Amino acid sequence: MESTHLGWRTLLRRQWPLACALLFFLGGEVLGEAGWWQLPGSVVVCALAVLAPRRPFDAALAAATAVAANSVVLRVLDVAPVVPAISGLVVSETAAVMAITAVVVRQAPLPRAAVAVVVLIAVAAGSQAVRPDYWSRYWPDDYSGPGPWQQVVGGAVLLALSLGTGLYFRARDRERATAVRAEVAAAQHAERMALARELHDVIAHYVTGMVVHAQAAQAVPSAAGEALPIIVRSGNEALTEMRRLVGTLRGTDADAPTASSDLADDVRGVVERSGQPVRLHVDLPVSVPPSLGRSVLRLVQESLTNARKHAEAVSAVDVSVSVSDGVVHVLVADDGRPRKAAPVGGSGGYGLVGMRERVELLGGRFSAGARAGGGWEVRAALPVTG
Known part of the structure; x- marks a missing residue:
């Protein structure tokens, strides 16, 4: 897909810490029991989290689809995932979904961001009901896992962290864009003022001389022979200066000597x-x-x-x-x-x-x-x- 935000090199420079963290989580999950069955879906979600800044809304929908598909696969195979972090999502999926949520809130238009966040929350909550329960299967007597309120509170905390991070960077981006626009406006104003000074100081000088000598020739017809060469010379010099100014504006005469x-x-x-x-x-x-x-x-x-x-x-x-x-x-x-x-x-x-x-x-x-x-x-x- 065509990028609307970041080039690939810029994306890799910006996202490598997240990629390393997700790889670390994936490596830990592979060592766990039944980790191989959940690995393909987790890898897809983590890859989408790294690529999310290019197309945040599409990445959020694709991640929700990947989580749902992973949940169905685990249910069909009747394989419980490695220790879940929240709801039915494992640590790598949870971290990836949090990252995608922060990115979509930061970059996408607010209506699309709201839709993406709701879809991700619904899929994450639904995974709890679809996936086989890890705690009841591997800890039948000793521990029954976190209760419903613990799940709700934990999910709310992680959601608040994701939303807060996205909103913070969204505000920072807005401030930065405002500062850049102000700097561009100031630079344009400075350029206009410099051009106005050049036009007034140079072109107006020659044109004024031409008008004065033309008026003198009108007042004293016998002086026309002396005035006309001066007018011609002033006109040529005005044209030369005008070409120099145009060349400077085009960037083709930036190094031409002015004195x-x-x-x-x-x-x-x-x-x-x-x-x-x-x-x-x-x-x-x-x-x-x-x-x-x-x-x-x-x-x-x-x-x-x-x-x-x-x-x-x-x-x-x-x-x-x-x-x-x-x-x-x-x-x-x-x-x-x-x-x-x-x-x-x-x-x-x-x-x-x-x-x-x-x-x-x-x-x-x-x-x-x-x-x-x-x-x-x-x-x-x-x-x-x-």
């Missing part, structure tokens, strides 16, 4: 492509890991995009990237004034949020706000960890 080994050149490239009056200062006496360099580039890129979108009459933008005492310091400051009209493409309010999240994820510090002499500045300090 070169020379962070200074990368920053200069971002500044040149921005088309803004930037005064650049780069002081990198030590190498910066590519993963950290990527975040530095995104901070500079997004800060320049914000300056273009939200400020007007900007005469200079100061961009500084330096390393001191194992910390990368990033400063982007402009001298413009806030735009009265809505910025190009609107403002979703995610730029500063994304930058702050990016910096905090790397264990750094972030601040942004208006400058005392006018304008806006963004500061970040990122520890160099490798």
Whole structure:
């Protein structure tokens, strides 16, 4: 039958203690009087107990059938089983039925579990009436065996142990599944936030540049010749970044470099492509890991995009990237004034949020706000960890 729960290797790793215990019980029963006649049925029930996690409900019904058939065989042959543990079941059968009960309560839907447990209880109780009595046959004068109340109390105790074990593990499985779902949801949320930051910091940067230059070409037709190549270059770079993001999502571009080994050149490239009056200062006496360099580039890129979108009459933008005492310091400051009209493409309010999240994820510090002499500045300090 096709497995719905465990693979064979996993099943064997999980069930070997039970298998060893049942083999021990079977070995003890074989040494007893008339043990060989009950052995086939006991072996079948024990095997079903080991395999029960694969199909608990089917295993329970098959075990009940095996116990009933074993009882009929013993009655027909008029052979009393080895010393029963409870009712008419011997020790190995009792242990196997308890294990199956615990598994079916743990894994099966509650209605099916209830049906399986009732069937097992009925068959176990019926075996007492069907099978020849061991005590009256082998202990006629000395001992008459446990009385009815002892049988009931003993069976109730074993049933409670089985049900309690199954319910306990059922609750544990439910808690574990809830924790796994929460972890998956958190991971998905983190991935969505990371993708949102990438889309906002990278794609929006290029698209904003394209819109600004297109507006400039509309306002000054003579500047179209200069604006169109910039728009084309920005569009190609946006497509390249989009392909990189899609490749990362597909898992085919996970190891692709996102920043070169020379962070200074990368920053200069971002500044040149921005088309803004930037005064650049780069002081990198030590190498910066590519993963950290990527975040530095995104901070500079997004800060320049914000300056273009939200400020007007900007005469200079100061961009500084330096390393001191194992910390990368990033400063982007402009001298413009806030735009009265809505910025190009609107403002979703995610730029500063994304930058702050990016910096905090790397264990750094972030601040942004208006400058005392006018304008806006963004500061970040990122520890160099490798």
